[in-house]
Amino acid sequence: MSPRNDNHPPKGSSITVEPIRSLKAISAIKAMLHDKPRDLLLFVMATNNGIRCGDLLRLKVGDLRGKSVDDTIAVKESKTGKANVLAVNDSVHSALTRFLASGSFCDDAYLFRSQKGDNKPLTIQSVNRMVKAWCREAGLDGNYGAHSLRKTFGYVQRVHFGVGFEVLCKRFNHASPAVTMRYLGISDTEVVSILKNSI
Template identity: 55%
Template sequence: MTTSMTKDPIKSLDAIKAIKQLTKSNPRDHLLFVMGINSGIRLGDLLRFQVHHFQGKQVGDAIEIIESKTGKRNFLILNKEISRALRLFMDVRFRHEDDYLFASRKSRKPLTLATVGRLVQSWARSINLNGNYGGRTLRKTFGYIQRVHFGVGFEILCRRYNHSNPAVTMRYIGIQPSEVEEIMMHDI
């Protein structure tokens, strides 16, 4: 059986763009994907967000949370992508301030972790993305893209993830032995 630690990040910016396009017709799913890959927040904490957390917020504003897993303080900052997806989501229909952002269509309760895992798997399949994807893919994608495409170091990602040390973050993101071998070819 596959463990949650073996879920893959989405490594391709083209694949991310394809999933954004795919989910655009469903504003809730689109917001979930965009917020997940742009925040680095655990899925369980994302699912607890309610409409009132975002009322009156603008790009650059922070929303503080207490992580359910660790009890540590963390935050989500609204970047332009999250803000656009949030506007699209809020414009679809009137939302009460106590509504969960990521509510089930069958109830007013938040989606389950398993449901989100299935959604992520279906998005990956829809764009023919090979790998092992699930709920943790969103958070892992954040770290992978930050590291590979923006050059963010493990120490900063460790702080963002509230991990105990950078080695945990390296394992979490999935550093491959080939990456370590590649640096041995750098001439100094």
């Protein structure tokens, strides 16, 4: 019997993926995707917006063609049915411009089109494999997958930009900030660490 791959839990159990916590690793992944405009755009849009990959994969080229910095695109979350927005910041605009210059795309083509022929988007399973490979190549230990990109957005916003859980809760369309805290994996060590702050 072959040993079980740690990325695949026993049947019936769940597995939690981690955010990419290191800004250096994020930069390394962007650098390794430099010559893969589609993959770079997916990584940048996901980590800058916190939108579920499933919702990003439904986007068409025409949804973003002609968008400028600070423009937004309305999206309806497939999981919740709630309205949300995708923002085009500097990083997204740069990756989008690079992608559109890399080929000729009709507006009805999926933005993150599978390379298997028909006009079909990448699958979540494909994105899972891609993210695992990127993180492995960046030297990261742990379990990563498509959902890591959404979690990376939340982690970076909270830790590096000081965004509070209430705002992230609203962005993620979570029921409460407590749900967001669990989602972002707030550890006991992190909670205990605040007790070192002398008042």
